[in-house]
Amino acid sequence: MADTPTPAEYGQAAAAFLAEHAPRVGDDAAREAYGIDTVKGQKALLKSFYEAGFSGITWPKEYGGQGLTDEHQLAFNQAANGYETPNIFGIAQGMFGPTLMGMGTEEQKLEWIPKMINGDHVWCQLFSEPGAGSDVAGLRTRAERDGDEWVINGQKVWTSGAQRADYGALIARTDPSVPKHNGISMFIVDMRDPGVTVRPLKQATGEAPFNEVFLDNVRLPADAIVGEENAGWAAAVLMLRNERISIGTGARRTTRPLSYQSISAFAKKVGRTEDPIVRDRLAHLYSIDTAGTLLSTRMRQEVDAGIELRARGSIAKLAGSAISRQAIDVADEVGGSELISWDRQGNEPAELNYPDTTYGVVGAPGGGIAGGTNEIQRGIIGERVLGLAKDPQLDREIPFNELRAMIAPPPTR
Ligand SMILES: Cc1cc2nc3c(=O)[nH]c(=O)nc-3n(C[C@H](O)[C@H](O)[C@H](O)COP(=O)(O)OP(=O)(O)OC[C@H]3O[C@@H](n4cnc5c(N)ncnc54)[C@H](O)[C@@H]3O)c2cc1C
Known part of the structure; x- marks a missing residue:
């Protein structure tokens, strides 16, 4: 490849690379061979993308990225259609990475960002x-200063x-002595610290x-803080905004769990495509799914072009979840009670087993x-895009300590 390839050249190189080094969607043997369902396999896959120049495509070169344009990213995405790509790095790459780039020190950026795109580190929020x-x-959750360290206690x-x-x-x-938004700080925590206990939470699928996380006397070095002490609310808002944008604009890169594609494939499988109501619902879903994808794509292009979405990021996220809700109704129209039959392990006969659709229906809400x-x-x-009246926030000016006493007065005995 030339020093700076054109997007078309980059896309061709990506297609050639992926054909050799990534499993195809639906190829179970390849999934198994790449260990795609394991953390080790995912990390190895991202590392191979990184080493070939296909990770951190639009991220700055000084932090390990490729420093390329959104057109290069699009060319890669198009080439990657139909391939399994690493999917456990979303919090690092879509949420905390951009937050650290905005609020971290130069040392923190150099230390952490390359490892978010080279497959070394998986992050959580x-x-x-x-x-x-x-x-x-x-x-x-409290963070108290003890000499050069922070001591963390609490539960997430x-x-x-x-x-x-x-x-x-x-x-x-x-700082609990000031109003709640003013006494928060953001930190980087090593999840392997002996004071961190992770307990799984089973969901309907x-x-x-996801998990409960208990933090018992977890000691962090002074430089684990991101941004200024007590200014963590700004970092949290930035990360939450990145989260909404990442979720809302992600449809361009991945498909929704319950999409037109998956439900129409399901309708074919269960022989319902002749039914006029099913056809009507599928056409409706196709329309809103396409509109949602176009909205996501447009917003992602704005992000990549350096245009701040700010609160508008919520629109794409909200649209995505509204589409998913409607997709649940369409799946229900197509499958009805047959959706109850669900066996991820494949022990049920294939004709009675619709794991992807049922998984989508249960997980989409x-x-x-x-x-x-x-x-x-x-x-x-309403508040930040449309300029409508704010929700009343009676606790905004009250010190957190006093607030807690007002909500839960100590026992009198
Ligand atoms: C799949 C999934 C993954 C998640 N992953 C993470 C993660 O990795 N890290 C993490 O930190 N958290 C995570 N969360 C938690 C998520 O951010 C919270 O569940 C969410 O913010 C809602 O908080 P809550 O569950 O405490 O509900 P509550 O805040 O108690 O809300 C209960 C109900 O009240 C409504 N409500 C509350 N306040 C208002 C208001 N001001 N105006 C109108 N309605 C209101 C809510 O809309 C909701 O319907 C995850 C949640 C899910 C479902």
Whole structure:
């Protein structure tokens, strides 16, 4: 390849590379051979992409990226259609990486960012707590300074991928004597620290993709803090914004769990494509799925062109979860009670087993909760895109300590 290939040359090189070095979608033997369902296999696959110049395509060269354009990324994506690509690096590459690029020190960027794209590190997001999900600023996990170190104590929940993560981006309370948004800091946590306990949480799909995480006297070096002490809310907002954009604009890179493609394949399999109602619903799904993908693509192009989506990122996320909800209804129209038959292990006869569709139906509602619920996204759009009245926030100016006392007064005896 020339020093700076054209997007077309880059796409051709990617196609040639992928044909040799990536498993094709649906090729179970190749999946097995590449260990695609294992962390080791995923890391090895990303490393091979990186070494061939196909990872961190638009990321700056000084942090290990290729420093190329969105057109190069598009050319790669097109070449990668039909291949399995590494999929456990989303929190690193779509959420924390961009946050660190915006708020980290130069040392932190040089230390962490290359390992997000070369397959060394998988990351998780340690934000939500049992009493702090939508109101994440109400978190109780404490970070206290002890000499040169920070000592972390608390509990997180719904932590996707914590069971396989090397590092986590944590937000914790560093000053409880000020209003809740003003006393939070962001930290980098080694998930292998003996003070970190990860307990899986099983969801309706039968899998345990997320976890409870307990942090007991986890000691972090002073330079584990991201941004200024007590200024972590800004870092958290940036990461949440990156999360919404990453989820909302991801449809260009991957397909939704429940898409027109998967449901129409399912309709063919169960012989329902002659039914006029099914045809009507499939045409409707195709239309909104296509519109959603175009919206995602357009917004991703804006991001890659350096145009800040800011709160508009919520629109694509909300659209994606609305499409998924409608896709559930279409899948139900097509499959009805047959969708109940589901066996990921393949012990059921194939004609009674529709794992992808059923998995999508059971898993898709989570898309309207993860990364901020639909209600929260609508609040953001109303307030920050449309300029409508803010929700009343009575606790905004009250020191966190006092707030806690007001909500849960100590026992009088
Ligand atoms: C698949 C999945 C993956 C996740 N992964 C992670 C992860 O990796 N890391 C992480 O930190 N968290 C993760 N989460 C947690 C997620 O961010 C929270 O579940 C979400 O923010 C909602 O918080 P909650 O569950 O505490 O619900 P609550 O905040 O208790 O909300 C309950 C209901 O009240 C509504 N509500 C709350 N506040 C308002 C308001 N101001 N206006 C209107 N309605 C409101 C909500 O919309 C919701 O319907 C994940 C969640 C899911 C489903």
